[in-house]
Every structure is written in C-alpha cells, then in structure tokens.
Amino acid sequence: MTVRPSTDEMGAPSSLRTLPRTRAKYAAAGKFPNYFRTMINRVPPIAGVLAYEGDRAINPQVPER
Secondary structure (H helix, E strand, O other): OOOOOOOOOOOOOHHHOOOOOOOOOOOOOOOOOOOOOOOOOOOOOEOOOEEEEOOEEEOOOOOOO
16 A cells, blocks of 8 residues: 555546545654554655655655754
C-alpha cells in the first residue's frame, strides 16, 4: 500500500464523480507510540511530504537546522 497525493489524472468511482474534490494537505508528524508492542512497518516516502535519512524520518519541506 502506498499514499500518493491526488492528481487531476486520477479517476474516481462513477458514484463520486459529481461531488467536489479537495486535495488533502499532507504533513509529516512525529513518532507514534507503539503501545501494543506490535510489528510496525514504516510508511514509504511521499514526495514533498516524508523522506528518510537512514532510519530518521524527515519532512523535506522543512530546512534542516
């Protein structure tokens, strides 16, 4: 599974085509605690939203200090 921001070329089910579409505003967030100690895979990079430097998640829109 992957998350990709929508584009005008992406289709929609016929039952939803007449409804207005609004693009989501994606933003990277901090770590999410694993309260249940289950195996969690990391989210794949999302262009302009989420990237990785080694094992560290970064927001490519925010300049490094």
